[in-house]
Amino acid sequence: MQYEAVIGLEIHAQLATESKIFSGAATRYGAPPNTQACLVDLGYPGVLPVLNREAVRMAVRFGLATHCRIAERSIFARKNYFYPDLPKGYQISQYELPIVHGGYIDVICADRVKRIGITRAHLEEDAGKSLHEDFQGMSGIDLNRAGTPLLEIVSEPDMRSAAEAGAYMRTIHTLVRYLGISDGNMQEGSYRCDANVSIRPRGATELGTRTELKNLNSFRFVEKAIEIEIERQIDIVESGGTVVQETRLFDAERGETRAMRGKEEAEDYRYFPDPDLLPVSIDSALVDELRAGLPELPVEKRERFMAQYDLSAYDADILTASRPLADYYEDCVRHSRARPKLAANWVIGDLAAALNRADLEIGESRVGAAELGALLDRIESGTISGKIAKEVFEAVWNGEGGVDEIIERRGLRQISDSASIEALVDEVVAANPAQVQQYRDGRTQVLGFFVGQVMKASKGRANPRQVNEILRAKLG
Amino acid sequence: MHDKTLALTARALQAGEISSVELTNRCLERIRRFDESLNAFITVTGDRALEQAAAADRRIAAGDATALTGIPIAHKDIFCTAGIRTSCGSRMLDNFISPYDATVVERLSRAGAVMLGKTNMDEFAMGSSNETSFYGAVHNPWDRDKVPGGSSGGSAAAVAARLVPAATGTDTGGSIRQPAALAGVTGLKPTYGRVSRYGMVAFASSLDQAGTLTQTAEDAALLLEAMAGCDSRDSTSLDEPVPDYSRAIGEPLEGLTIGVPENFFDDGLDAGNAAALTEALGELERLGAKLKSIRLDNVHLSVPAYYVVAPAEASSNLSRFDGVRYGYRSPEAMAGDLNAFYRRNRGEGFGAEVKRRILIGAWVLSTGYYDAYYLQAQKVRQLISGDFARAFEDVDIVAGPTTPTPAFGIGQKTGDPVQMYLNDIYTIGANLAGLPAMSVPCGFSGALPVGLQLIGPHLSEARLLQTAHHFQRETDWHARVPPGYGENP
Numbered sequence: 001m002q003y004e005a006v007i008g009l010e011i012h013a014q015l016a017t018e019s020k021i022f023s024g025a026a027t028r029y030g031a032p033p034n035t036q037a038c039l040v041d042l043g044y045p046g047v048l049p050v051l052n053r054e055a056v057r058m059a060v061r062f063g064l065a066t067h068c069r070i071a072e073r074s075i076f077a078r079k080n081y082f083y084p085d086l087p088k089g090y091q092i093s094q095y096e097l098p099i100v101h102g103g104y105i106d107v108i109c110a111d112r113v114k115r116i117g118i119t120r121a122h123l124e125e126d127a128g129k130s131l132h133e134d135f136q137g138m139s140g141i142d143l144n145r146a147g148t149p150l151l152e153i154v155s156e157p158d159m160r161s162a163a164e165a166g167a168y169m170r171t172i173h174t175l176v177r178y179l180g181i182s183d184g185n186m187q188e189g190s191y192r193c194d195a196n197v198s199i200r201p202r203g204a205t206e207l208g209t210r211t212e213l214k215n216l217n218s219f220r221f222v223e224k225a226i227e228i229e230i231e232r233q234i235d236i237v238e239s240g241g242t243v244v245q246e247t248r249l250f251d252a253e254r255g256e257t258r259a260m261r262g263k264e265e266a267e268d269y270r271y272f273p274d275p276d277l278l279p280v281s282i283d284s285a286l287v288d289e290l291r292a293g294l295p296e297l298p299v300e301k302r303e304r305f306m307a308q309y310d311l312s313a314y315d316a317d318i319l320t321a322s323r324p325l326a327d328y329y330e331d332c333v334r335h336s337r338a339r340p341k342l343a344a345n346w347v348i349g350d351l352a353a354a355l356n357r358a359d360l361e362i363g364e365s366r367v368g369a370a371e372l373g374a375l376l377d378r379i380e381s382g383t384i385s386g387k388i389a390k391e392v393f394e395a396v397w398n399g400e401g402g403v404d405e406i407i408e409r410r411g412l413r414q415i416s417d418s419a420s421i422e423a424l425v426d427e428v429v430a431a432n433p434a435q436v437q438q439y440r441d442g443r444t445q446v447l448g449f450f451v452g453q454v455m456k457a458s459k460g461r462a463n464p465r466q467v468n469e470i471l472r473a474k475l476g
Numbered sequence: 477m478h479d480k481t482l483a484l485t486a487r488a489l490q491a492g493e494i495s496s497v498e499l500t501n502r503c504l505e506r507i508r509r510f511d512e513s514l515n516a517f518i519t520v521t522g523d524r525a526l527e528q529a530a531a532a533d534r535r536i537a538a539g540d541a542t543a544l545t546g547i548p549i550a551h552k553d554i555f556c557t558a559g560i561r562t563s564c565g566s567r568m569l570d571n572f573i574s575p576y577d578a579t580v581v582e583r584l585s586r587a588g589a590v591m592l593g594k595t596n597m598d599e600f601a602m603g604s605s606n607e608t609s610f611y612g613a614v615h616n617p618w619d620r621d622k623v624p625g626g627s628s629g630g631s632a633a634a635v636a637a638r639l640v641p642a643a644t645g646t647d648t649g650g651s652i653r654q655p656a657a658l659a660g661v662t663g664l665k666p667t668y669g670r671v672s673r674y675g676m677v678a679f680a681s682s683l684d685q686a687g688t689l690t691q692t693a694e695d696a697a698l699l700l701e702a703m704a705g706c707d708s709r710d711s712t713s714l715d716e717p718v719p720d721y722s723r724a725i726g727e728p729l730e731g732l733t734i735g736v737p738e739n740f741f742d743d744g745l746d747a748g749n750a751a752a753l754t755e756a757l758g759e760l761e762r763l764g765a766k767l768k769s770i771r772l773d774n775v776h777l778s779v780p781a782y783y784v785v786a787p788a789e790a791s792s793n794l795s796r797f798d799g800v801r802y803g804y805r806s807p808e809a810m811a812g813d814l815n816a817f818y819r820r821n822r823g824e825g826f827g828a829e830v831k832r833r834i835l836i837g838a839w840v841l842s843t844g845y846y847d848a849y850y851l852q853a854q855k856v857r858q859l860i861s862g863d864f865a866r867a868f869e870d871v872d873i874v875a876g877p878t879t880p881t882p883a884f885g886i887g888q889k890t891g892d893p894v895q896m897y898l899n900d901i902y903t904i905g906a907n908l909a910g911l912p913a914m915s916v917p918c919g920f921s922g923a924l925p926v927g928l929q930l931i932g933p934h935l936s937e938a939r940l941l942q943t944a945h946h947f948q949r950e951t952d953w954h955a956r957v958p959p960g961y962g963e964n965p
Contacts, residue, residue, distance in 0.1 A: 039575065039576060042801055043796040043801070044556075044574075044575070044576075044796075044801075044802070045556060045562065045564070045569065045572065045574070045677040045678075045796070045797075045802075046555075046556045046562075046574075046578055046673075046674065046675040046676050046677050046678065047674070047675075048673060048674050048709060048710050048711065048712075049711070050708065050709060050710075050711050051711065078792050080791075080792050080795060080841070082795065082798065082818055084798075084800050084814070087796060087800075087801065088795060088796045089792070089794075089795020089796050089798060090792050090795055141800070268842050268843050270791075270792070270838060270841035270842060270843075270846075271841075272788060272789075272792070272841050272846070272850060275680075275681035275682035275712075275789055276678075276681050276711065276712065277711055277712075278711050278712065
């Protein structure tokens with residue numbers, strides 16, 4: 001029997017507001033425990049929530065970028081349950097009327113475009129954190145995160161493989177960062193996801209029983225956990241069993257999913273509209289304003305890069321993966337007469353590698369876009385070779401000066417006058433009679449040896465094309 | 477001086493006939509003398525009151541006073557007061573010192589009012605007799621074997637016994653008007669959203685509204701002017717200008733049409749109350765008002781609808797009282813698992829009536845019951861609002877009884893919650909529709925006071941206060957002092 005998986009994701013993206021969704025406390029990450037929780041976050045008697053309008057604007061921007069319908073009127077509801085890191089005993093969320101719903105996003109997976117439906121995205125507050133270690137039989141509660149705004153993005157069950165789910169999660173991640181509505185920092189928990197997974201015989205239209213996978217806090221984990229869960233479900237069905245609807249935790253170390261303990265009965269959250277908050281009204285003027293302010297979105301930018309700079313889909317994909325990277329690339333191209341493809345190679349290659357080694361973001365690059373543009377110009381004009389350019393790049397990176405300064409100071413200008421190169425060639429040919437004989441006997445691959453020797457003698461500065469030509473002439 | 481209205485006291489203060497410190501001392505003396513038998517106060521803040529009074533006297537001397545500067549008042553113990561216990565009548569908050577002032581407290585304090593203390597109340601404002609308080613029942617000054625009504629029973633008793641010229645209260649289903657009626661004082665519940673709820677411990681958020689218990693409508697006008705107005709910390713507070721109520725009440729009662737709901741005067745209404753009310757309506761007619769018989773057909777649904785909506789909201793609002801961050805924590809709390817921790821703290825911290833309402837509320841919000849109870853109740857709420865809206869097409873205000881009977885005996889209804897709930901049959905409608913309403917003393921049934929209820933359209937506080945003020949200029953029911961509380965100590 002052939003099976004297909006049916007996957008839907010619930011992504012929680014923390015919104016990048018300055019203050020919390022219902023209070024004035026700061027949302028900055030990493031402050032000492034309980035120093036960023038005001039009376040509202042602490043659930044003191046008598047306090048009331050006041051909606052942060054910026055969170056609303058961010059949610060609408062997301063809705064517009066994903067072709068969602070924007071609700072003219074949406075309401076906040078209380079989700080009631082007891083837990084020590086939930087100070088009020090309820091979470092303020094949206095239930096029946098979410099702020100945006102009914103959209104989609106196009107995702108590229110294995111070179112094919114797949115459209116994934118977005119059921120809804122709603123605003124809610126995050127809970128605090130329970131810390132179960134270091135307290136000797138007790139739990140510590142940190143309420144700094146309590147009340148942090150989240151956008152919960154619920155997809156349709158449109159994905160059919162772990163790879164598609166991973167691609168969707170990455171695409172949404174890129175999008176929220178483009179929109180500037182979330183920093184998407186997964187280490188800090190600003191972007192996390194639960195997955196609903198079921199299987200069915202290929203071609204069937206009915207859905208199988210699904211399980212919900214929790215604790216998926218990296219792209220790799222999402223794909224891995226879903227793969228493992230699909231296999232587990234197939235094994236169950238193949239051996240005559242039935243899949244049980246349950247919540248499962250992904251254990252990355254053991255590479256397995258495990259049923260969560262103690263969930264004998266479904267929890268009843270007793271949702272009802274929060275009487276402390278008025279319905280959220282969004283008029284067409286606000287929608288128009290926010291639509292006009294949307295940036296160029298990743299899909300549009302990618303297509304423009306391919307057309308305008310004659311880049312491959314692969315290059316365009318990488319360069320548009322984040323807005324700062326795309327901006328850097330375009331800045332570099334603007335500052336250079338070199339081919340955009342050369343710029344793409346350098347940004348994706350040497351620059352990315354250097355950033356990686358130094359663990360820096362593109363915005364922190366030690367080689368500015370204009371400087372890299374100048375370097376590319378020197379390559380394109382033949383002033384330096386590509387190989388020497390790497391050395392110059394390293395020197396600029398290390399703060400030794402500008403491109404031209406380093407070329408001049410180190411005497412790296414490429415040797416292109418034939419007389420100088422001929423002299424070097426003559427020296428090398430004279431010093432290696434055995435290899436000359438081999439070449440003349442037909443073992444032409446020793447040409448590479450001579451090129452290497454000449455380049456070495458020129459300290460890498462000789463124009464390689466000319467070296468080749470002159471060598472062939474002299475040896476021939 | 478102690479039996480003077482707030483307005484007269486304010487004039488005496490401004491004229492330098494008495495200082496706020498003297499006045500405050502006299503009130504504190506009366507509290508010492510009478511409150512042992514009334515139990516109207518949970519906390520008396522004498523030292524702090526005298527400091528505030530001294531500051532008020534300096535302000536008056538400097539010519540920087542408002543009408544309320546130097547006036548002693550008491551706050552229902554549901555309003556958070558910085559540095560002072562805010563118990564909400566519950567063991568759960570017996571140890572709770574609020575770190576902040578409620579907006580109502582802040583505004584009155586800024587106006588220069590002197591806080592004498594915090595008044596007794598039904599636990600978390602759940603009750604109609606003040607018998608559910610962790611601090612014991614409050615006694616009605618007119619007959620100490622009788623209840624003063626609830627939940628703002630302490631405020632009503634304190635004003636009735638002239639321990640304090642005025643007090644704040646809150647009204648979710650009648651909790652200002654019913655005790656005002658039973659204790660013979662003037663109670664005002666403003667339009668929902670007129671006064672900020674910030675810092676008021678929440679019972680049922682869509683119904684709760686802060687208001688006043690005073691001797692007169694004129695006093696209520698003075699207090700409301702200082703309390704009312706939009707508050708950025710309460711999203712449901714109304715962004716509407718606050719009228720000059722004190723001026724409005726003096727304007728002539730011209731062309732007033734009063735609707736009298738005929739179905740309010742049925743067998744359920746005590747004969748003594750009915751007689752007093754009929755007399756009062758006649759007085760309003762003599763004052764120039766036109767009476768018109770109306771029907772509010774869905775009023776019989778108000779109690780059942782209320783006892784779905786209010787407990788539903790309460791069950792959620794009271795979830796924060798878990799013993800984790802503040803409030804009662806059982807000595808045995810740490811002996812078991814997390815569930816045992818919650819069970820012990822909440823099981824021991826809350827009283828029976830509060831638990832009953834939490835259970836009802838959790839039930840009506842549960843999957844499978846939500847539509848049948850909660851949504852149905854919301855529809856009834858619409859019907860009741862519709863009844864009032866139709867009535868106000870023809871009449872300016874509605875007048876009728878505040879309560880079916882005068883004050884009942886302490887312990888008389890505690891065994892039968894439904895009988896207790898039916899006490900609020902006339903008052904709940906205004907909460908469900910968010911309308912302003914008052915109770916005004918209008919006579920006696922036997923030796924016990926009777927209240928006349930006035931209900932108006934949204935934001936018609938000025939009209940209600942004006943009507944009550946004209947009525948009080950022609951009657952002296954509001955000026956009657958319970959026997960034994962008239963003389964000075």
